Amino acid sequence: MKSIEEIRADFPLLNKKVYNKDLVYFDNGATTQKPQCVIDAVNDVYLNYNSNIHRGVHRLSDLSSEAYENARKTVSSFINSAKHQEVIFTPGTTSSINALAFSFGERYIKSGDEIIVSYLEHHANIVPWQMMCERKGAVLKVIPVFDNGEIILEEYYKLLNSRTKLVSVTQVSNALGIILPVKQIIDAAHSADIPVLIDGAQGIQHGIVDVRKMNCDFYVFSGHKIYGPTGIGVLYGREKFLDELPPYQGGGDMVDKVTFEKTTYNELPFKFEAGTTNYAGAIGMGRALEYVTEIGRENILQMEHSLLQYAMEKLSAINDIIIYGKSDQKVSIISFLLKDIHQYDAGMILDKMGIAVRTGTHCAQPIMERFGIDGTIRASMCFYNTHEEVDKLVEGLLKVVEMFS
Numbered sequence: 385m386k387s388i389e390e391i392r393a394d395f396p397l398l399n400k401k402v403y404n405k406d407l408v409y410f411d412n413g414a415t416t417q418k419p420q421c422v423i424d425a426v427n428d429v430y431l432n433y434n435s436n437i438h439r440g441v442h443r444l445s446d447l448s449s450e451a452y453e454n455a456r457k458t459v460s461s462f463i464n465s466a467k468h469q470e471v472i473f474t475p476g477t478t479s480s481i482n483a484l485a486f487s488f489g490e491r492y493i494k495s496g497d498e499i500i501v502s503y504l505e506h507h508a509n510i511v512p513w514q515m516m517c518e519r520k521g522a523v524l525k526v527i528p529v530f531d532n533g534e535i536i537l538e539e540y541y542k543l544l545n546s547r548t549k550l551v552s553v554t555q556v557s558n559a560l561g562i563i564l565p566v567k568q569i570i571d572a573a574h575s576a577d578i579p580v581l582i583d584g585a586q587g588i589q590h591g592i593v594d595v596r597k598m599n600c601d602f603y604v605f606s607g608h609k610i611y612g613p614t615g616i617g618v619l620y621g622r623e624k625f626l627d628e629l630p631p632y633q634g635g636g637d638m639v640d641k642v643t644f645e646k647t648t649y650n651e652l653p654f655k656f657e658a659g660t661t662n663y664a665g666a667i668g669m670g671r672a673l674e675y676v677t678e679i680g681r682e683n684i685l686q687m688e689h690s691l692l693q694y695a696m697e698k699l700s701a702i703n704d705i706i707i708y709g710k711s712d713q714k715v716s717i718i719s720f721l722l723k724d725i726h727q728y729d730a731g732m733i734l735d736k737m738g739i740a741v742r743t744g745t746h747c748a749q750p751i752m753e754r755f756g757i758d759g760t761i762r763a764s765m766c767f768y769n770t771h772e773e774v775d776k777l778v779e780g781l782l783k784v785v786e787m788f789s
């Protein structure tokens with residue numbers, strides 16, 4: 385097991401200065417930093433074997449195609465999909481959900497049908513379904529939450545009915561850090577034969593994702609939130625659905641035979657990967673997942689749990705702090721406000737101290753409105769953060785309070 389110093393040395397950016405201060409990076413919910421091995425893997429593509437995949441008969445194309453398909457196998461084993469053909473590479477979570485909303489809508493949705501999401505969703509798991517509902521005359525239903533932000537399961541069960549065609553919920557709320565009871569959500573939907581999509585954008589980084597154990601029908605995530613490059617992500621789907629769903633984009637690589645009269649489509653996963661994909665990104669993401677496996681997912685969870693406990697204890701001791709989303713089921717994300725101080729002011733002052741937090745609605749306006757606020761300060765920590773960094777955040781917040789008193 386690597387020490388925290390060794391882990392931090394793997395991430396070049398963590399050792400940079402901001403305004404001549406040591407960087408404290410607490411914005412891992414927005415994107416994570418990259419270990420040197422991921423940067424090297426992407427560089428290696430461009431330095432040594434760059435070539436378009438699945439196209440040429442030449443050596444470089446073979447090398448890049450093989451590395452790309454190996455990355456698919458790495459993803460498949462990381463999330464434990466039954467087949468690696470069930471892993472579709474996309475530009476990210478948002479693209480995955482938009483793709484599915486289009487294809488699923490075309491294949492299964494008619495006027496009056498219903499889709500269920502929760503109050504905790506990121507806009508990426510709301511708006512594509514609204515667009516699809518508008519196109520198809522379907523209706524979006526929303527699982528309500530308790531005042532602490534946990535979803536009300538009883539109300540969810542009441543929403544399920546014969547018109548429900550899909551349940552699409554996040555595994556972890558990006559705004560509050562609350563972990564949703566996805567197993568119960570999936571089991572209830574399945575008992576009525578309704579498929580479930582899990583938005584894993586935050587879950588993949590803070591959990592041990594096993595799509596077969598979870599038994600979800602679709603799972604989506606972004607590479608950049610799990611120490612991989614930007615512009616690459618995954619749409620996992622159960623083969624039976626991916627076989628039935630129509631492609632959402634046409635072009636090269638997704639076809640079997642093209643004539644002006646009729647085109648037939650390629651097999652899985654290529655049917656959903658039209659055009660030149662971000663193969664360098666996929667290879668980098670594969671390396672990131674290997675890195676996470678090398679550190680150990682259990683170890684990561686333990687380190688993050690310890691950070692969360694420590695930060696909750698320290699932050700709760702600050703006078704006039706309001707913490708949103710208090711729950712036993714939480715990842716290392718804390719959302720809060722300081723009474724009578726606007727989140728942007730606090731965020732800007734912290735920034736000058738070298739502390740990067742996120743402020744605003746976190747692309748989750750409905751849950752902010754549910755709390756009657758226009759945003760929070762969010763500290764999202766991950767395994768490379770330290771208890772000393774939490775102390776610096778607390779010190780910084782105390783200074784903010786002092787400045788405004």
Ligand code: PMP
Nearest residue numbers: 476477478506508558585586606
């Ligand atoms: N869903 C959740 C829960 C997220 O946290 C995010 C990113 N903040 C997204 C979806 C969208 O991810 P991306 O911007 O990588 O497409």
